Amino acid sequence: MGRKRGVHAASFKAKVALAAAKEEQTLAVLARKFAVHANQISTWKKQLLDGAPSLFADRRRRSDDGPDVAQLYEQIGRLQVELEWVKKKAAEVG
Numbered sequence: 001m002g003r004k005r006g007v008h009a010a011s012f013k014a015k016v017a018l019a020a021a022k023e024e025q026t027l028a029v030l031a032r033k034f035a036v037h038a039n040q041i042s043t044w045k046k047q048l049l050d051g052a053p054s055l056f057a058d059r060r061r062r063s064d065d066g067p068d069v070a071q072l073y074e075q076i077g078r079l080q081v082e083l084e085w086v087k088k089k090a091a092e093v094g
Helices: 010-022 027-034 038-055 069-093
Strands: none
Touching: 010 027, 010 038, 027 038
């Protein structure tokens, strides 16, 4: 019978990822030390390095990651036109 999946706390993941990011020890050594698979350590390290810029982002400024307002208004207009067309056709049929 296989092992159950381990659920690790965020603090543990951060500690392991920081140890991997320091690159003072190999992944194999860290895997033995923390009893976690080397691939999992690599994944946590990648998440740490990818998410690090967001820690220092200026939260007062508006993010450009959100949807474009003009595109949303355009989509609303198209949907309204489509709705009117469907209502018109439904009235003709029914």
